[in-house]
Amino acid sequence: MAVVDRRQQVLQAAAKCFTLFGYKATTMDQVARIANVGKGTIYTFFMNKEQLFDEILRGVIVEMKKVAEREIRRDKAFFDNLHRVLDALLEFRSEHELFIKLSQESRDFGTPQAGEGLDKLESVVLEYLEREVEHAIQDGEIKPCDPKIVSLVMFRLYIVLTAELNKVHEPLGKEQIQQYFQLFIGDGLAQRA
Amino acid sequence: MAVVDRRQQVLQAAAKCFTLFGYKATTMDQVARIANVGKGTIYTFFMNKEQLFDEILRGVIVEMKKVAEREIRRDKAFFDNLHRVLDALLEFRSEHELFIKLSQESRDFGTPQAGEGLDKLESVVLEYLEREVEHAIQDGEIKPCDPKIVSLVMFRLYIVLTAELNKVHEPLGKEQIQQYFQLFIGDGLAQRA
């Protein structure tokens, strides 16, 4: 119990620090202090700073996968699943905050670990999306296309609608994000006869 | 003649340097040397380095506008115009090279002038796109939507297909870019009955 508790304390403190200060600006002394633990204790559970960070990230990814798997029903339509997963993901405030902090750090300071972390997360999401898109193509739910390209575009669209747009436009509500997702990915802009 | 020629020499040399080395790594001595001109001469025509850079950028923007205006026919359909403009823009190698260099510089070193230059270009393109989208909505060619959002998404889609995709996929040909543009912006992915 004491062991698990300490490990958990470190994980929580680290998650807090990484989300608050980013990778580089988070020091192991700080994590130890916040976790109420001697610095050496951290190294009982985690090999080094990078592995600790990886563990946090892995947790986020696992959490996201859980959300996705909980919402996806194989008997439902692709777009139906897509919207439910999107909806559930948009609720994850803490995950988004870490994500945003790492984006800032990667952009403003070019910290390699921040960039690599984002890349890792992106590649997991893309792999996942890719599989779903392949499914949908095979089931004839969406038109034949390259899943790699489609999943990348979908991911980028998500970023644009949830983050980038906020610089030139007031933030979109969940319903609006859903609506524009359907417009671009599903139905297209063209007014049909 | 001599005056115009010197000014032109400076502009050409500067365009070359900015494309090759980016904003910061381009020195006025270098521009003068390549232009076969004394450094002081540059300041006869341009107030300072930043204004010289602006002039180059303004030229690129004017060139792009010309291309767009040459291709747009008010009597043709929105998507028809879109594809012709896209096609024409994809031919502009030199313009693209400057953008790519500035993107790198902004990302890798955070040079403010590089970022501001890109922002300026982006806002011009977005304004232009926005007007065209508004037209198309009024003419009932595309569904009702927020032109600001749609134009931003279109712009980002262009970046993804022409640049970002190349990191994980072999570069797309012009026809493929057109095809995916039509798929996402025009028709949508959904397989209709």
Add this chain to the structure above:
DNA sequence: CGAATGACCGTTTTAGTAAACTGGTCATTA
């Protein structure tokens, strides 16, 4: 005479270094 020039100026950037800090270890402690 006036447009072109490059040596020159003040400022900024870079290179080099000493001091401070950080990630990681391990002898000591509780």
Add this chain to the structure above:
DNA sequence: TAATGACCAGTTTACTAAAACGGTCATTCG
């Protein structure tokens, strides 16, 4: 014997001198 923090080696930061830069202007050249 698990937890700890003083300690170590390596890195980052803060500081300074030297180099390089953008920009000027007295001089030169056509």
